[in-house]
Amino acid sequence: MIIKRYIVNTMNEAMTRIRYELGRDAVIISQRKIRKPGIKGFFSAKSIEVTAAVENEVNEKKQNTVKGNSDSRNSNELNNMELNSIELNSIEAIKKVVQQENENVNNSRVVQKQNSSVHKVSKQSDNNSENLMSEMMEMKTMISSLSQKREPTITGKPIENQKSDIEKILFDNDVDSENIENIMVKIKNNKTEKPDLEKLKIVLKEMIHITKPKLQGRIVLVGPTGVGKTTTIAKLAGKLALAEGKKVGLITVDTYRIGAVEQLKAYADIMNLPFKVVYNMNDMDKAIESMSECEVVLIDTTGRSSKNKMQIAELRTFVEKADTKNIHLVLSSTTKNRDMKYIIEGYRILNYNSIIVTKLDETATYGSILNILETAKIPLSFVSIGQNVPDDIKELSADSIVSLILGEDTIC
């Protein structure tokens, strides 16, 4: 008796081959749908595995013909067909053996999958498929191990989000993650017996640099639009002219924005201060000259986007004309941390030597002060805490800024 197994796409194809190769007396013993091995099998339609049998004598002649034909077939066709020959006594016995064999094949495929081992096959294409499969299994393991990391722990918090109390305080007050990391390292390096909170305060205080600028000569304020440059100029003018009785002059080079000139002029009129508008470089020289009598000349500038290098370069020529080391970069505490970094870097070519942080009254957390100072590495001179001219401007000590950053104190 001869048994043959065919892997075909349709039953019609199977029947044609069986009749042709085994003859009309052949019987179908089993049929089942299978996938091609390897990754290709996942993306292609299922094939049919058909097993047929025939008595030896009936098919002897036919077999010889088939052998001759098979040799002349192209290799693709042969790839689709597996031939097995077994000698047995009855069709029933064959059915049992085939059934047993199919079960074994299925079991071995399950085990193979579980072990994710690369199945050795002779064909090169299948080798590639198996390699791909193995890589996919590896990726799957990696992904599952990553997702396990994020699974809740016994405390209910994901492992990566488990923060120490110190980290949590800093995080809750919007100190950025890079600074938190640096601070934690510094705390660890402090080998004294002090509690961590004490160590934290020491570390923060060391990071906060304050400057007490001499409000003398020409003072230039630069920074993006709407951060409060003009308002801060008015506050400083009020402080110096009204409270300290100094002779103060105001200059604006902000002729770009509608109403900007009028805004500063209004303050100059109220405080009865000399005021000049600068439209070009020549005007700048003349305006400065005209204020030679003034002890302090406050110069307001146009808010520029730090991304526009041309505009910043143009502003630089005005700032250089002022010929001063008293240049303040004005930043709003409400600006996003990432944007803040761009602004700080973009304005660096103006050689500012102090930072003024405004709108502290509009924020609930003060970590931004630390973020700004750490990025700029330039000291803080003033903070602005509201719209009132001239009162809402302050010089803060490092201790009071530490209290603000830790949420122990608030501005308003």
Ligand SMILES: Nc1nc2c(ncn2[C@@H]2O[C@H](COP(=O)(O)OP(=O)(O)O)[C@@H](O)[C@H]2O)c(=O)[nH]1
């Ligand atoms: N809440 C608050 N508003 C401020 C502060 N400083 C300025 N402002 C307001 O911010 C807006 C823009 O200020 P302005 O001085 O014109 O900004 P500039 O474009 O940088 O000159 C105005 O409405 C100001 O009153 C501050 O410290 N707190």
Ligand SMILES: [Mg+2]
């Ligand atoms: Mg302005």
